[in-house]
Amino acid sequence: MGYPEELLPKSCYIRIDTDRLDTDAVFLRRIDVACNAIPYDDFGELPASVFIGNESIRKINGLSLSLCGIFLPKHFVYKVLPSEECPDPNAYWEPGTDCCRKEDIAFDFIDEYCTAYLL
Numbered sequence: 001m002g003y004p005e006e007l008l009p010k011s012c013y014i015r016i017d018t019d020r021l022d023t024d025a026v027f028l029r030r031i032d033v034a035c036n037a038i039p040y041d042d043f044g045e046l047p048a049s050v051f052i053g054n055e056s057i058r059k060i061n062g063l064s065l066s067l068c069g070i071f072l073p074k075h076f077v078y079k080v081l082p083s084e085e086c087p088d089p090n091a092y093w094e095p096g097t098d099c100c101r102k103e104d105i106a107f108d109f110i111d112e113y114c115t116a117y118l119l
Contacts, residue, residue, distance in 0.1 A: 003105040007075060009093045027118045030076050035114035051116055076113055081106040
């Protein structure tokens, strides 16, 4: 079984103008830790650093293209890895360009993760 083709950006895709999203839009993210292992803050809320990870809060609008396509819950288990053919698979994709080929993507399956969303 290879990496799902439907998760790859296509050259015909465009950037989403996040200012034009409906007010009921949701930012969805996979957190690579079991839900019961997440360190909540003193208010019992998910800290921004856990939700956003290594990215800056200003990059939260860098929506994953896969979420705008045919993303399904079964896709949460895929974690892309650097490879010789695709050394930076998590780099921001630029509209109009091709990304790594499905055959060139190295990946692993993760066992423990938690999903979180932000309105």
